[in-house]
Amino acid sequence: MSAARTEAALWAAQRVTALLLAGFVLVHLATMIYAVRAGLSAQALLARTHSSAAWPAFYALFVLAAAIHGAIGLRTVAAEWLGWRGRGADAAAAAAGLALAVLGLRAVWAVTA
Amino acid sequence: MMRRARNHPAWWAFLVHRLSGVALALFLPAHFLALGTALQGEARLDAFLRWTEQPAVIAAEWGLVVLLAAHMAGGLRLLALELLPWREWQKALAAAAAGFAIFAGLVFALAR
Numbered sequence: 191m192s193a194a195r196t197e198a199a200l201w202a203a204q205r206v207t208a209l210l211l212a213g214f215v216l217v218h219l220a221t222m223i224y225a226v227r228a229g230l231s232a233q234a235l236l237a238r239t240h241s242s243a244a245w246p247a248f249y250a251l252f253v254l255a256a257a258i259h260g261a262i263g264l265r266t267v268a269a270e271w272l273g274w275r276g277r278g279a280d281a282a283a284a285a286a287g288l289a290l291a292v293l294g295l296r297a298v299w300a301v302t303a
Numbered sequence: 304m305m306r307r308a309r310n311h312p313a314w315w316a317f318l319v320h321r322l323s324g325v326a327l328a329l330f331l332p333a334h335f336l337a338l339g340t341a342l343q344g345e346a347r348l349d350a351f352l353r354w355t356e357q358p359a360v361i362a363a364e365w366g367l368v369v370l371l372a373a374h375m376a377g378g379l380r381l382l383a384l385e386l387l388p389w390r391e392w393q394k395a396l397a398a399a400a401a402g403f404a405i406f407a408g409l410v411f412a413l414a415r
Contacts (some may be wrong), residue, residue, distance in 0.1 A: 205382060211375070212378065212379055214374070215371060219368070219411075222411065223411055224414075226415045230348035230400050231344065231352060232341070232348035232352055232411055235348070242389060253335075263324050263325075264328055267321060286328070289332070290328075293369075294331070296335065296342075297334075297339045299342075300339045300341040
């Protein structure tokens with residue numbers, strides 16, 4: 191893929207994940223406010239996350255969208271604020287995205303499995 | 304010239320969006336590791352949740368909720384500017400994003 195096409199693909203991926211994340215974050219904010227209002231405990235948290243198969247699916251998609259969005263965002267910040275561009279920066283951003291995805295999916299597994 | 308640009312609401316909206324994004328990216332691994340404590344059992348997760356009841360941690364949580372709401376609302380503002388013909392609404396969108404972040408923060412603070 192040419193550099194211009196790569197940039198265009200990353201631009202589009204950043205916007206598509208942003209739209210998905212807007213919905214996920216609204217649900218997350220509402221859930222957080224409900225959870226702290228009801229009294230935050232492991233028992234209540236795990237009861238909620240085990241209550242429906244929709245929760246693991248929701249959180250897994252949330253994690254993957256956040257990992258992609260975060261990696262592309264960090265790559266942009268590295269280029270514009272640190273002047274760090276090229277293969278090294280791309281590899282670091284990809285590693286950050288992969289680490290977020292792995293840690294995030296592990297957390298989803300921990301509270302839903 | 305630079306000073307004038309920095310007095311513009313759009314510059315502040317850009318700065319808040321960028322700083323909140325970096326802060327959220329740095330916070331996420333800690334958030335995931337904290338939830339991962341459930342792998343060692345419900346009691347371990349509960350011990351962590353008890354730790355979060357300190358006033359300083361609650362204040363930090365509140366800050367993160369505001370940053371998350373600000374990044375989301377600021378991101379929707381950017382998408383509207385890029386994808387919709389609404390450019391003259393720029394200041395109103397920045398104000399709406401800031402308003403949403405403060406609203407979410409207040410609701411969370413009252414609930415906590």
